[in-house]
Amino acid sequence: MRRIKVLIIVLLPGILCLVCLSGCLRITADELYKLPQASEDYLRLQTQINSVLDQGAEFSPPVSGPNRQAVQLKDLNGDGTNEVIVFFTTPDDGALSIYIFQMIEGDYVVADIIVGVGTAFESVRYVDMDGDGIMELIVGRQSGAALKHMSIYAIKDFHSVLIASSEYLEIEIYDMNADGSDDVVVFRLPSLETGAVAELFSLMPDGEVVSSEARLSTGIERILRILTGRLADGEPAVFIDSEGKYDNGSRVTDVLALRDGAITNISARGAGGLSEETVRPFMNISDISKDGVIKVPIPRLLQGQSETPYYAIDWYAHNLTGQSSLALTTYHNSWDEWFLILPFDWRGKVSVRREDTVVGERTIIFSYIAGEEGPYEDFLKIFKITGDMREERAKLPGRVMLVSEGAAVYAFELLSPPNSYKLTFSEELIRQNFRLLYSEWISAAD
Secondary structure: OOHHHHHHHHHHHHHHHHHHHHHOOOOHHHHHHHOOOOOOOHHHHHHHHHHHHHOOEOOOOOOOOOOOOOOOOOOOOOOOOOEEEEEEEEOOOOOEEEEEEEOOOOOEEEEEEEEEEEOOEEEEEEEEEOOOOOOEEEEEEOOOOOOOEEEEEEEEOOOEEEEEEEEOOOEEEOOOOOOOOEEEEEEOOOOOOOOEEEEEEEEEOOOOEEEEEEEEOOOOEEEEEEEEEOOOOOOOOEEEEEEEOOOOEEEEEEEHHHHHHHEEOOEEEOOOEEEEHHHEEEEEEEEEOOOOOOOOEEEEOOOOOOOOOOEEEEEEEOOOOOOOOEEEEEEOOOOOEEEEEHHHHHHEEEEEEEEEOOOOOOEEEEEOOOOEEEEEEEEEEEEEEOOOOHHHHHOOOOEEEEEEEEEEEEEEEEEOOHHHHHHHHHHHHHHHEEEEEEHHOOOOOO
């Protein structure tokens, strides 16, 4: 059975080639039913792999990460020819082995074997960490239900050298110092000795591994989301959303950047080491404005006309000194799957309420707050319209259709002339500022 699997793997490139060339070649019906013939070098590779399997090994593909095949092709040394990397386990002794097969004079030979221990390969990544055109291997191995161990191997002349290792919960690959070469950042949750930690590994041109650590916020119990992107001043950074128990909510974001050559939690404040400004009850970090700058959402309760709470979301961007500034404000309607970017001059002057009195129409009404206690003067309605005749209903007098999305149509209506109440709004602004809401941004608000 193993040999059949290997045969399928090594024949796959040939099958793909036949498919790609089928528009240019004449193939008879009989020929279509013939198995493609593998090249001699692939047959020899099959023999090499089978010899490992015959010794009691089994395929052990990585269980997560970007590369999950048992047999992988990768040009490790930048010469334009792919090496073949195969992942095995030997159940008898718990060994995990990586075989690297190199093409030499038309034949695949074993160039190196990397041996470790564990229950499974958790992940593997190929990263040029020092810009020399030769890939380093970032190998994660699972040991038991929760423990994971990372090893970084330099491959020089196809001889692997272990240059760094660490336990980890998550691994992120990112160019932290913007030098054109990727670095490795690992994250560990609290232990008896330490809180949650991020550790950066960089490989210098001379082969030296440089590492540094940064504490994440105190009280973290679970990492929810990791994003890489830029700060407001253009510097690269890693953003970590985590869960814990805090006075102002259960979610906190730590912002990590390189400062004085070391990874630093630029959002943490005080001796307690908490990124206090980012604590909130809900919402995910996001590059919501699609400019490459990751922003932290902070919900703000709007003055309301009913007991139902409605929130605006203030999105803050950080700079390298750790200072945050308001980048934009949105209203998120997670129920109807849309959001609106709010002009800055709406701040403190606009209220929101829901009004669903027509079957098949869900309506959000924006109102101008004329005084400290009101009155509330409606100036904008946004509709989600479903059911029959939805496009026709979106074009009723006074309404402007925004977008048709599957079984729903979105539209709006201005109830006051543009720019009334000294507020910035117009048909063009509503069109430009309206967005459909993706699941990764959906909050508990609304």
